[in-house]
Amino acid sequence: MKGPERMRSDLEPIWCHGCGNYGILRAFCKALDSLGLDPYEVVVVSGIGCSGRFPGFLKTYGFHVVHGRVLPVATGIKLANPSLTVVGVSGDGDAFAIGGNHIIHAARRNVDITYLVFDNSTYAQTRGQASPTSDEERFPRHALPYGLIEMPFNPIAVAIAYDVSFVARGFSGDPEFLSDLIAEAIKHKGFSLIDIISPCITFNNTWDMVRRRAERIGPEYDPTDRVKAFEFATARTDKIYMGIFYVNERPTLEKKLKMAVRRMEPPPSLKEMMKGFEVS
């Protein structure tokens, strides 16, 4: 099989008809194909939520882990075998609520992992509760009885503040552009995060709103200036900007590990190791 289809397994997605995740699946397969990767070289780690089933629809290796722990597991995989392309997949609850702490440390380590957050601003699998990115305009139907009283979380601004080394926003309604973003993120050496707006047709249908407001970041924008990137990410605007907000090329943890330690060839035998415990 040729083309993006070679990345797909024979399982049919279980998502609702009209779910944004179909667009992500299409964009993802196309990105892998465009990079010339073979499915066996790729591992996709997913958490819990509608996005959790994502690896099942792929021919790549996959690991569907527990809620919120995509990044630790992906970190272990990448460090155990740095030649693999490792991609993490979470929903906005998985990534920013239960798993939020891990983003800070993935950013600090800068392990070469691409993290795709399927952001529908609701807990769809548990039938539409408010999520960390729910705001008044993107408001889940089954919200709390007293309405939404918590402030929404700004994933892009926070990722820039954490110094995630590649920060972007995509939209599942623009899979061509999203595919390019994913390919760029995979090519980026280091931890990359793409917040992908992916409307939930059933519990938080924002399709029209996002389509109306979505706009690609122009070519004149410089993503290497962290302060400007933060200003841009927090600016009051009616637009929802898509594209690369921030890039900070720096050595990955796996590279630093390699440089920090002088390997002994061959490794010392147990007998040699025990010498340190002899008392003569």
Place this chain on the structure above:
Amino acid sequence: MPTRDIVIRLAAGTGEGIQVAGEILAVSAVRIGWDIFTFRTYPAEIRGGPSYFQLRLGRIPILSQGGDPDIIVVFDEDSYRAHSHHLKPGGLIIYDSDSISGIKGMPGMKLLGVPFSSLANKVGFPRARNMVALGALAAAFGIPIDKLELGIKERFADRGEDVVGKNVAASRLGFSFVMEGGEAPFYSVSPPGPKVEDRILITGYQAIALGAYAAGCNFFAAYPITPATPIMEELSRILPPSGGVVLQMEDEISAIGAAIGASYAGARAMTATSGPGFSLMMEMIGLASMAEIPLVIVDAQRAGPSTGMPTKTEQSDLNTAIYGGHGEAPRIVLAPGTIADCFYITVKAFALAEKYQMPVIILADMAIVQRMTTVPAFREERIQIPERIRARPGSPGRYAMTDSGISPMPIPGDKGLSYVATGLEHDERGHPSYDPAVHEAMTSKRFRKLRMALDDLIPPVRYGALDPEIGIIGWGSTEGAIREGVEMALNYGIKASSLHIKSLNPIHIHEIRRYISQPSLKALIVPELNFTGQLADFIESKVGIAPIKFTKVQGLPFSPQEIFEETKRIYEEMRL
């Protein structure tokens, strides 16, 4: 008349360097040819608060930290008050006469005041009070000063000549002060006997780390926690030069998560933690069990629940290790009883994890990981780790039903073999399934591996009388104390024996039943360092007989004397 062994306790506020002094003494004793066994306890604070280091030395083998000390060295009045009543009758108190005055002592107590502070000041190094005490101690029971000096030089070698010189000088002043008093030596310990070759001096955490290394561990992730942190420190010294990765993660959940990820990608992976961290790991242990990922987890138990007593020992995570977490997640649970076990059980844990593709928990505890003792050098030829059964093109699905329950496992990067490892219930191909028959069959498959594993586990070891009237079943770090307690009972005329369990889940029910059903047996005691008697309950749940629970939950290990006293009490009760 020389004594077979001697128990020495150094007591001070933390930060006085009693651990360093105790360890130098231990090395010197081993150099002479004695065996040693250490125990220490301290508060969670880095400076201040009561702490003590106990060293027992004498002829090989020394199996426990012993009972009441023969010699107690105290640095201040608080330590004197806290420890002097533990002194063995006729024992010796060595105290800092600069900071403690007016001690009257108790009948039969020998007192030896040594001006720790002024002698340390004399060499211009006030911090060397511990070295003055060490010199005094060596004189008190006849350790030659040159042996001691060698130990001090080794210990401080990387601090430069000045520090070495001052420490040596301070120890000499302490030594001479006692010798000039004319009474020393106060004790004479039996000569060590013929030199036993190939012994090493090692702690529990070092033995665990070395076991992991020998087993080919190449990925370790953890989060700092007392008392498991030294395992991480030791591995960060020994793994990286041989190509292994050591990672300090942001919490215990991510530590075990990274280890699971690494193992899924083909590494031999381990994590180590203690109580609170172990609780946090429960969901991930379930994931490893469900997704069938090989993994080794060390739990260095400490007193719980919650934060509990972080620097005190306990054996209270047995239920959690076997049953912890939601659902029914099979896992193997092993418990080292000796420092040699710390090594060989860790090696075994990797072998079992790789073969049965499941989490293996090593239930150590504070007392055993911090214990230092001599053991026969570990033997390379005893180490065999089976490769995990790898899938090949054309292999059945990742979770294929097999008689053993073990299915061939692809590793990411293997061409044409991709699959999704998952915590969801799944069919043989790994596809999510809520089919009633699939859940039943898959649960049974996962538990089948546990049943199969029993044949590969270390059976219980037995000590004492062959026709015992009193039987003792123990587990974990209490092995040496129980063994010595049984010896004491035998010497007293009680036919006692013990069965020490090294594999807790699955457990050797057949052997336990056979032990319990010996016709001579009149009582069965299960000593444990917990409140509820977790092993006793576990045995009762399996064999239907309720043993006598002998529990202690004080944050301290059993002494052989305590085991003996309880054995004697039960024995005498039975005869009434």
